[in-house]
Structures are given as C-alpha cells and as structure tokens.
Amino acid sequence: MNKIKLIIQREYLTRVRKKSFLLTTFLVPLFFIGMYVGVILLTKKSFDETHAYVYIVDETQEVMEKLNSSKNVTYIKENLDLTTQINSRAKEDDKMSILHIPKDFYATEKVDFLSHEKPSLSIEAEIKDTLNSIIKDKKYETYGITKDVRRSIKSNVSIQSKEIKDGGTTEESNTEVAMAISLALSILVYISLFLYGSQVMRGIIEEKSSRIIEVIISSVKPFQLMMGKIVGIGLVGLTQFALWIIVSIFLITVVGSSLVSQEEFTSHVMESQGQKMNASEPMSFNGETFSEVFQLLQSVNFTEIIVCFFIFFLGGYLIYSALFAAVGSAVDSETEASQFTMPITMPLLLTYALSFGVLINNPHGAVATWLSFIPFTSPIAMLVRIPFGVPTWQIVVSALLLIIGFIVTTWIAARIYRVGILMYGKKASYKELIKWFKYKS
Amino acid sequence: MLALRNIVKQYANHRALDDISMDIPEGKIFGLLGPNGAGKTSLIRIINQITAPDSGSIYFDNELLSPKHIEQIGYLPEERGLYKKMKVGEQMIYLAQLKGLSKTEAKNRLFYWFDKLDISTWWDKKIEDLSKGMQQKVQFIATVLHEPKLIILDEPFSGFDPVNAQIIQEEILALNKKGATIIYSTHRMETVEELCDNIALIDKSKKVLDGAVKDIKKQYQNQTYHIQYKGNLPVELETNVLYELLAFTAQEDMHTIKIKIHPQYALNDVLTQLIPYVHIYQVQEIVPTIHDIFIEKVTQTSHLHEQN
Numbered sequence: 001m002n003k004i005k006l007i008i009q010r011e012y013l014t015r016v017r018k019k020s021f022l023l024t025t026f027l028v029p030l031f032f033i034g035m036y037v038g039v040i041l042l043t044k045k046s047f048d049e050t051h052a053y054v055y056i057v058d059e060t061q062e063v064m065e066k067l068n069s070s071k072n073v074t075y076i077k078e079n080l081d082l083t084t085q086i087n088s089r090a091k092e093d094d095k096m097s098i099l100h101i102p103k104d105f106y107a108t109e110k111v112d113f114l115s116h117e118k119p120s121l122s123i124e125a126e127i128k129d130t131l132n133s134i135i136k137d138k139k140y141e142t143y144g145i146t147k148d149v150r151r152s153i154k155s156n157v158s159i160q161s162k163e164i165k166d167g168g169t170t171e172e173s174n175t176e177v178a179m180a181i182s183l184a185l186s187i188l189v190y191i192s193l194f195l196y197g198s199q200v201m202r203g204i205i206e207e208k209s210s211r212i213i214e215v216i217i218s219s220v221k222p223f224q225l226m227m228g229k230i231v232g233i234g235l236v237g238l239t240q241f242a243l244w245i246i247v248s249i250f251l252i253t254v255v256g257s258s259l260v261s262q263e264e265f266t267s268h269v270m271e272s273q274g275q276k277m278n279a280s281e282p283m284s285f286n287g288e289t290f291s292e293v294f295q296l297l298q299s300v301n302f303t304e305i306i307v308c309f310f311i312f313f314l315g316g317y318l319i320y321s322a323l324f325a326a327v328g329s330a331v332d333s334e335t336e337a338s339q340f341t342m343p344i345t346m347p348l349l350l351t352y353a354l355s356f357g358v359l360i361n362n363p364h365g366a367v368a369t370w371l372s373f374i375p376f377t378s379p380i381a382m383l384v385r386i387p388f389g390v391p392t393w394q395i396v397v398s399a400l401l402l403i404i405g406f407i408v409t410t411w412i413a414a415r416i417y418r419v420g421i422l423m424y425g426k427k428a429s430y431k432e433l434i435k436w437f438k439y440k441s
Numbered sequence: 442m443l444a445l446r447n448i449v450k451q452y453a454n455h456r457a458l459d460d461i462s463m464d465i466p467e468g469k470i471f472g473l474l475g476p477n478g479a480g481k482t483s484l485i486r487i488i489n490q491i492t493a494p495d496s497g498s499i500y501f502d503n504e505l506l507s508p509k510h511i512e513q514i515g516y517l518p519e520e521r522g523l524y525k526k527m528k529v530g531e532q533m534i535y536l537a538q539l540k541g542l543s544k545t546e547a548k549n550r551l552f553y554w555f556d557k558l559d560i561s562t563w564w565d566k567k568i569e570d571l572s573k574g575m576q577q578k579v580q581f582i583a584t585v586l587h588e589p590k591l592i593i594l595d596e597p598f599s600g601f602d603p604v605n606a607q608i609i610q611e612e613i614l615a616l617n618k619k620g621a622t623i624i625y626s627t628h629r630m631e632t633v634e635e636l637c638d639n640i641a642l643i644d645k646s647k648k649v650l651d652g653a654v655k656d657i658k659k660q661y662q663n664q665t666y667h668i669q670y671k672g673n674l675p676v677e678l679e680t681n682v683l684y685e686l687l688a689f690t691a692q693e694d695m696h697t698i699k700i701k702i703h704p705q706y707a708l709n710d711v712l713t714q715l716i717p718y719v720h721i722y723q724v725q726e727i728v729p730t731i732h733d734i735f736i737e738k739v740t741q742t743s744h745l746h747e748q749n
Contacts, residue, residue: 006538014527211522215583218489218516219539221508422491435453 004224004231011203011232016239025240029248052123053096055089057082059103066134072126075099086114099127106138178387179360185309185383186355193316193348193379196237197324201337203229204328204421213421222418227410230321237317238310308386308395315402316379319409320348326413329420330428330436340428347376355384363388373398375405412437442467442622443488443591448497450483457483458494459646465591465624465639470617472637472654473626474731476739479643481626482519485593488624489516501591512541515589519596519626521580523568530564533583540587547586554582558608573600581609585616592616593624598632610636630732640731644739654731661734664702665727666711671695672719683711699727 015021053074058064067075078085082100089096097115105111111131113119119127140150204226207213216225327340351359351371359368363385371381372390378398382390419436426432443465450458458480465471475481486492488499490508499506501513524532530551537547555561558578568576577600585592597613598606613636617623625636633640634654641651650657665687671694679686683706688699696719702711708724715721729737 003539006535010535014524206524210525211518211520212524213522214486214491214518214520215516215522215536215580216539217491218514218518219511219536422486 003220004228007220007225007228008232008235011229012235012239015199015233015236021236021240025243026247029244029251033248033251052119054127055085055096055098057085057098057100060101060105063101063105063131063134066137067130070126070130072123106135109135175388181305181387182360182363182384183355185305185387186352186359186380189309189313189316189380189383190348190352192237192241192313193320194345196233196317197320197345198341199233199236200230200321201324201328201341202334203233204325204417205331205334205337208329208421208424209332217421222421223414226322226325226414226417230318230325233321234314234317237313305386309383311399312379312383312402315375315399315406316348318406319375319379319402320345322406322410322413326416326420326433329417330423330433332424336428347374348380351377351380355380359384369394373401375402375409378402415439442502443624444500444503445484445488446498446500448484448487448494448499450480450487450492451495456646458487461497461643461648463641463648463651465622467622468617468620469638470613470623470625470636472633472640472731473624473643474628474630474633474640474735475643476628480646481643482595484643485516485518485595485624485626488593489514512587513590515540515584515587515592517581517584517592517594517597519599521577521600523576523580523583525569526567528564529566529568529571529579532568533579533586536583537586540589542587550586550588551582554586558582574602574605577601578605578609581612585612585621589621591622591624593626595626596629597625598627598629630730630735633731642735642738649738650734657734658728658731661729661737662726663729664704664708665699666702666708667697667699667723667725667727668711668715668721669695669697669723669725670715670719670721674698674715675718678714678718681714683714695722 051072051074053076055076055078056064056067057080058077064075064077067077069075080088082098085098089098097113097119100112100114102108102110102112109131113124113127207216207225213225220228323344324341327337327344330340331337354367354371358365359371359381362368368381368385371377372385372394374381378401382395382398386395415437416433419439420428420433423436445461445463445465448458448461449456461480461484473481473484483492487494488506490506490511501507501510504510527535533551534544534547537550538544542550552561555564560575560578563571563575563579568579571579581597584594592613594613597609601609610632613623613625625633627633637654639651639653640657642649652660674696679689682703684700684702686698686700688697690697700711702708708726712721712724
C-alpha cells in the first residue's frame, strides 16, 4: 500500500511540475475567455463593416420621415434631387449609397438602390422590411383600420416550461440553458477522458520502451504500478479542473470588469459620432441580456451538476484509462497503439457524436436512457441528461453500474497488462491479447 | 541461500525452462551461463518474482520465496532503463523507496555512493542528458543501494569502457566480500573465471552443467599437453598407443606437439618414451577454459538435438 502511494506521488508530481502543465492550466481558460472576448470584439467590428449609410432621395415627400435609422442602417435625410445627390456622392467612399424613392412608390412598390458595391443581403432585407411596413401602414390607413384595432389583433404566445420535481413542486426550467450546459459537459468529458486516458497509455509505453519496467516490477506488483499510474494521472486531471475553475473565475472578474468599462467607453464614442451625423441612435450592449442570462444560470442546479460531473468523469476515466493501460502494455510504440485505441474509444466517440443530436433533443428517450446506464457510454450520456433533470434513482443505478464496469475492466486490463509489459517485439493481435488474459499468474 | 527445485516455465508454444534445479550458495558469486535464448532471463525473472513458474518452487534462505523477499534482492536487468526525463537524484531516491528504504536513508546512502564513484555533479541532471555509460553507472548504484543480500546482475559490464568496467568489477567483488550473494548472468566467458565461484550452464531451456568452477575444470581436464622439444621424433612415436597427436608445429629447430594422453596412462609414461629421442624444454598441461567447456557443451547439445 505504501508503495502504491509512492507510485501515485511520482506520477502526480512529475506531471504537475512540468512546464506544459502550468502552461495548459493558464492557457486553456485564457484561450476560452480570449475566444469570448474575441467574439464580442468581432461582432463590434463587423458592425462597423456591415453598417450602411444611406442617403435618401425622396420624391414622395412623405416616406423619408417614416424611415428611422437602425442598428445596421443609418438614413441620412437631405432634401436634394437625384442628380445632385449622385454627383456629390460619386466621389465619396464605398460605404455610401443612395435610396431613390420615386413618386409612384406606393403604386409600383419599387425603389432604386444606388451604391458602389452590391449591398449585403441583410441590409437589403432590412430596407425591404422597413419599406414594406410603411406601405402596410399606408394601406391600413386607407382601409380605415386604426392603430388600436391592429394592436388588439396582434398576439404573442409564450411558453413557460416548468419541471415537475419528485416532491410534486414545479420549478422553472429553460431548455436552451440546459442544452448549452449539456453540450459543454459532453465536450469537456470527451476531451478530458481522451486527454488523461492517453496520458496513461503514453506513460506505460514510455516505461516499456525505456525498459525501466523490469526494474520497477522487480520491486512492486504490476497491478500496483498500473493502478498507481492511473490514480496519479487521475489526480493530475482533478487538479487541472480545480485550477481551471479558479483561474477562470479570476480571469472573468478581471477581464470582465475591464471589458465593461471598455463597452461604456465605446458606446460614448459612438453616441457622439451619432450626434455629429445628426441621425443614428446610440448603440450599446444593454445590460438587460446579461442579467437575464445570469438569472437563468441561477435556476440551474450547479451543485448537482458538479457532483455528478466528478462522479461520472472519474468513473469514465477509470474505465477508459484501464483500457488505455492495457493497450499501452501490449504495444511497443505509440504508432502501433492506434489500431487498438480506435475500437476501445468507439463507444465514447459514438456517445459524443450522439450528444449533439438524439441525446440533447430527447434527453429522456429510450436511446438516451439506455446509453446513460451502459458504463462505457454513461459518463457522457448521463452528464448530457443531468441538466434536463434525471430521477435520482437513475443516477444512483448508473453510478453503481459504472463502478462495476470499472472493476471488471480494470481486472481484465490488469491481466493483459502484467503479460504485455514484458513482451517486446511481439506484434500484439487480439488473439494474442486473449491468450495473455488467460495466462495464470 | 537460494534453492531452485524443478522449475518449469511454459509459454504458448515453447518451454522456456524445463525442470531446472540448482543451488546458489551463500556468499558466492554464481555464474549463470548460457547462449542467447537459453532461458537465463526467464529464470532471472522468476527469481525476481516478476513472473511465476508453472511448476516448481524456490527457497530463499530455506523459506519459500515470497514478496517479502523483494527488498533483499537487487536486480540489474540486461536491458537497462530509467525514467529519461527524471533527475538522477530524485529517481534514485524513488527506486530506493520502492525497495523499502526511507527517504533520508536513501539520500545518505546515495551521497556515499555518488561520492565514491565521483559522480556527485550528476545529482540534478536528467537521465537523458547522461551518456549511456553514465546511465549504467547510475543504474548499478540503484541496484545495490538497498544493500540486498542477493544481487542479480544480467550482463553488468555491457556498455562500459574498460576503465569503468574495472571499477564496477571491483565494486561487485567488494559487495561480495561484505557478504552479498551474487548471480552473474553473462555469455562473456573471460570474466567468469575471474569472478565466479560456481556456475550453472543453461542451454535450450535445460541445465546442462553446474558446480564449483574448480571442480568443473578438473572434471574437464582431459590430459592434454603441449610438449616443446628439440630434436626429431621417430615416426613410430607420432601415433602411439599412449596418446593421440592433436597438433604439430615447428619453429626453426624447436618443435611443439599437442597430445591427448589416453585415460589409462599418465604424463610420466609419455615422457619416458620421449626422453630417449628428444630434448624436452617445456611441458604444459592444457587446462580447459570455461569458454571451451561452454562451447563444447553447447555444440554437443545442439548435435544431440539434431540427432533427435
């Protein structure tokens, strides 16, 4: 027992002290937050790029005042006729365009859009919509339908989904948020099972190819070495998760606050620009969406998710790392390993792929339920289902099956491992592996 | 010290060890000899409890070999290997701890050894930054650091330059003097006679020979002599009832014959016959080397196999 502790310690410390560990610990959250910031910045940038400034030449003398600048289009209202407008705008930059509304606009429902470049589809659609509603308004008016009538006709049904809990109480739920969390969990588990599982495999191949294995197992039992390695690397994984959470929280508070102040700043700038242009509305990201998202997140049971994440990640890790260990012991090099890693990771890959379809669309259906019980698929399938609410008995049964699965897999893997680590130059086949498994110890 | 009784190890389609029994006496250097693939490594792995025999038993100090003996055995495998990315000192401590030493004890002993072999500057180096010979030296220390009663060395000199090989050889002898029993597995015969008290020869999974080196050599002395003389031997003496002429060389007027005397006669009988004709300068008995015995035995068994 003491020796297994020594092995765990070595496996853990050598990895945690590596520069690459520190690097990933800080870079991964930075990468994700950077991506998030990048998306915000890109949206802002694309706003500038797709935004259109449209000079209006209105011959009807009444449409112009109904045109209001929006997020994407700024209408510049000048009372000039078409030719002067074209002449004065011809030399200006590409973003300028002219909307010519002819006298017979209401009859023909046709306008001319003059620009250097073809307008983007969204701009075209928006202008079309605006003009359509102007025509509609006009028609309502001619048919004598008042605004009040129209308002009373309008309807807007909203669905408030509530979850029935075991105790008979209901709880507000939000499908989109659950979906987002499910997918995040699926991706996280999939990537980390692969990451740490293959680290176990690589560690074993390293021991085998550097031939230190013989020295070590003249001191400890192969099973101790295998379990020591699996547990040690598992602890590295847990440390990494814990650090990611801490680093992310830190970065979000720091970056988040600086981002907010920057937003305020940019919106001020735009406001002043807008005033100069004498037309556009000030643009800003409203705080409303933020608090809304925050509220939705609060409705999610994070304690349950985190506890289940650790249970199912650990269970899945123990099963798959045992399989990876068996593969690592059977081969002499990593290139040789791929023929075995493919089949053992198939269930994982399959569940991962399904999590974007069947599992998330029908989290309580037969496929999802069955997959969340099978030990090889439950680490992903169950975690995908949990944000949608899963009866406690199902979680417990699935976790128990996972533990049984882990014990059986480890037992099989250990039997292959103890023979495999001493085999050199022998091309391992499935037949060979079965033979190794049957050797008596 | 170590007694092996009827060890059998069967792999899928070949028998690696076939009914091997031998005794390794306490405090001796025991040579485990055999050509490649004879089963030496299989046997060593069984003694190290890396694998288990299919049948047969091993006694360590008259007790059935069990995991508690691991700490009293030091093993230097033929295929050397250490964690390449780990630092020398740290790795040595780890390996010593696995053999049951405490951290401080391991450190103290390491300082002693590193000082003795003049490698203290390597402590913080990574293994991969050491040369192959340096790595071997480090691994040798790792093998003996926990002061095992039984040290198993599989080709300990391979990869060493002559100077370092000499240093290691001296260390092995010193450890032996302090009471450690040593199993020395090799196919380099010249060192066997220098080091070993006892040997066992394994070939084709079977033990073909074992015993004290002295006794074995005596057993293989077959009355072969070099006789150097001046003068001419009469023709009738070139083949003779007393002996068989194996070789004849002449250098100016000095002649040398190599003869094998038939078992029922002695050297004196031959000399009485020769003296009347020639002037004898030198008589030397040809004692078979372990090397010769090894080759003879191994070729013999392969002939037997061919006949079968």
